[in-house]
Structure formats: structure tokens, C-alpha cells
Amino acid sequence: MPRRILFEACVESTELAIAAEKGGADRIELCADLDIGGVTPPQPMIAETRRLLTIPIHVLIRPRGGDFCYSNEEFELMKSGVLFAKKAGANGIVVGILNQDKTVDVERTRILTELARPMSVTFHRAFDETPDPYRALQDIIGMGIERLLTSGQKPAAEEGVSLIRELIQRSADRLKVMPGGGVKEINALEIIDETGASELHGSLRSGGGYLTAEEYSERVRRFVGILP
Numbered sequence: 001m002p003r004r005i006l007f008e009a010c011v012e013s014t015e016l017a018i019a020a021e022k023g024g025a026d027r028i029e030l031c032a033d034l035d036i037g038g039v040t041p042p043q044p045m046i047a048e049t050r051r052l053l054t055i056p057i058h059v060l061i062r063p064r065g066g067d068f069c070y071s072n073e074e075f076e077l078m079k080s081g082v083l084f085a086k087k088a089g090a091n092g093i094v095v096g097i098l099n100q101d102k103t104v105d106v107e108r109t110r111i112l113t114e115l116a117r118p119m120s121v122t123f124h125r126a127f128d129e130t131p132d133p134y135r136a137l138q139d140i141i142g143m144g145i146e147r148l149l150t151s152g153q154k155p156a157a158e159e160g161v162s163l164i165r166e167l168i169q170r171s172a173d174r175l176k177v178m179p180g181g182g183v184k185e186i187n188a189l190e191i192i193d194e195t196g197a198s199e200l201h202g203s204l205r206s207g208g209g210y211l212t213a214e215e216y217s218e219r220v221r222r223f224v225g226i227l228p
Contacts, residue, residue, distance in 0.1 A: 005192060005227040008058070008178065009220060010034070010203040012041070014049045017057070019213040023220025027056045029094055029122075034203060036065030040081045043088075050089045058092035058122060059085040061112065068098040068126040075108055082115045092119045094149070096126030103130060104139040113143050122147040125181065128154075137167055140175065147176040149201055156182030161194035168196050182206070185223050192228065200227070 008027040009020035017028045030049055031038035039062045041049075050057055061081045063074045070078065078095070085093055093116050097105040104127075113121045123140045127150050130136035140148055150167065152160015157179040168177045179191050180201030188200060204219050205211070211219065 003224065003227050004198065006199040007220075007224050007227060008180075008199060008201045010038070010180075010201060011216075012038070014045055014052065015213045016211075016216050017049045017053055019217035020220050021053050021055050023217040024224040025055065025220050027058065027091075028053065029058050029060060029201065030090075031060035031062075031094075033065065034205070038062060039064060040078075043084055046085060046090065047088045056091035056120075058094050058120065059090045060094045060124070061085070062095075062124075068096055068129065069100055069105075070097060070108075078112060079115060082112055086116065086119055090119060092116075092122060092146075094122045094124050096124040098126050098129065101131070103132070104136050106139050106143065109145075110143050113145055120147065121145045122149055122178070124149045125151060128152075128160075128181075133163060133167065134170070137170060137175075141171060145175065147178055147199075149178050149180045151179065151181030154181075157191055158182055158187045161191060164191075164195040164197065185226060188223065188226060189228075 006026045009025035010029040011017045012032050012034045030041050032041040033039050038060050061078050063077045082093055095112050097108045099105045123145050127136055151157045152163035154160035164179050178199040178201050179197050183200050183202035184206050
């Protein structure tokens with residue numbers, strides 16, 4: 001019987017993307033510099049990862065760490081990143097732009113969303129900084145974005161389950177709400193049960209330390225093995 005819950009592995013190298021696929025991940029979010037929250041990966045990494053993997057790959061479009069308000073120059077870099085991801089054959093992008101007041105920058109996010117088509121679009125955890133999550137949810141749905149990655153506006157998804165559950169209920173079939181942030185083997189089932197989520201996102205890097213590709217593949221295998 002196939003798994004009901006989809007797992008997206010967040011990785012920062014082609015080697016770990018391959019390992020995640022071998023371990024049973026359903027989709028990859030490809031980025032660089034996870035220690036600062038992730039930025040757009042180098043173009044050669046995007047192209048090589050797409051060439052070597054068969055599962056879907058979503059590319060993070062974020063020019064730097066820090067806040068989610070971007071200059072005109074940074075926005076141009078983001079547009080170039082979207083176009084390269086599309087050219088390389090990526091299946092989706094992961095984006096999020098906020099205004100100075102931390103509301104969703106609908107105008108510029110919409111431009112990236114339309115530029116990305118026919119790729120899938122995920123709005124990332126910039127959402128967790130918005131002052132009104134329900135308004136932000138409607139803004140994101142209104143742009144036709146397929147997916148929202150969120151920890152429920154808490155440091156970790158395990159703590160934000162009540163908001164995540166409400167977001168899932170409010171979005172119904174218009175948007176996938178995917179819990180992410182501190183998702184691991186010991187809390188995954190609780191997060192699923194408390195929220196009703198059908199997708200989970202995680203790097204599975206908790207505990208620190210360097211993981212070889214073989215170790216990471218085994219960690220992913222154990223994780224997906226517990227999913228319903």
C-alpha cells in the first residue's frame with residue numbers, strides 16, 4: 001500500500017539529494033547554506049542534480065540570508081534564478097518576498113510566480129514572519145501558488161500545530177500547507193495527527209554533525225518508514 005504522506009527533503013548538495021532519493025524521499029528542496037536558512041544553490045548544482053535524479057526537484061530562490069525584503073538588484077537576481085531553474089528542468093521553485101511591514105509582497109511574488117510557470121511554486125517560511133497569517137494565506141492563495149511551507153509561526157512546526165491545522169482547514173483544496181521546521185522522526189506522526197497535513201518538509205539534520213551520503217540515506221529511509 002503506498003504511503004499517504006509525501007516527504008520533501010531539504011538538502012544543500014547534489015550528493016545528499018541523491019542520498020535522499022535512495023532513502024525514499026518523494027521530492028527535493030535544493031538550496032545552499034542551510035546554516036543561514038538557505039539560499040539559491042549554484043547553477044551547476046541545480047543542473048547536475050536535475051540530471052541525476054528522477055524525483056521532483058524544487059529550487060530555493062533566495063539571494064541571501066536575513067530578512068525577506070529585497071532590493072531591486074536582488075529581485076533581478078531572483079528572476080534570473082527562476083529562469084535558470086526552469087531552463088534546467090526543475091519541477092518547482094520555493095520563494096517568499098515581504099514588504100517592509102512584513103506583509104506579503106504580492107506584486108513581486110506574483111511576478112516570480114508567473115515567470116516560473118509551468119513549474120510549481122511554494123511560498124516558504126517568510127510566511128512565519130507575517131503579522132496576520134490569515135491575510136497572508138489569502139494573498140498566497142490569490143496568486144495561484146500551490147503550496148505553503150510553514151512552522152505555524154513558531155520556531156518549530158511541533159509548536160505551531162494549532163495554526164497549521166487551521167491554515168489547512170481554511171485553505172481546503174486551494175493550497176497544500178506543508179509543515180516544516182524541526183520535523184524529525186520523533187515528532188512527525190504527532191505533527192501529522194495534530195494538523196491533518198499530507199506533506200512534510202525536513203532536512204533531518206537535527207543533532208548536528210556531518211552526515212555522509214550513506215548515513216543521510218539511512219536517516220531518510222528510517223524517517224519515511226514511519227510515515228503512514
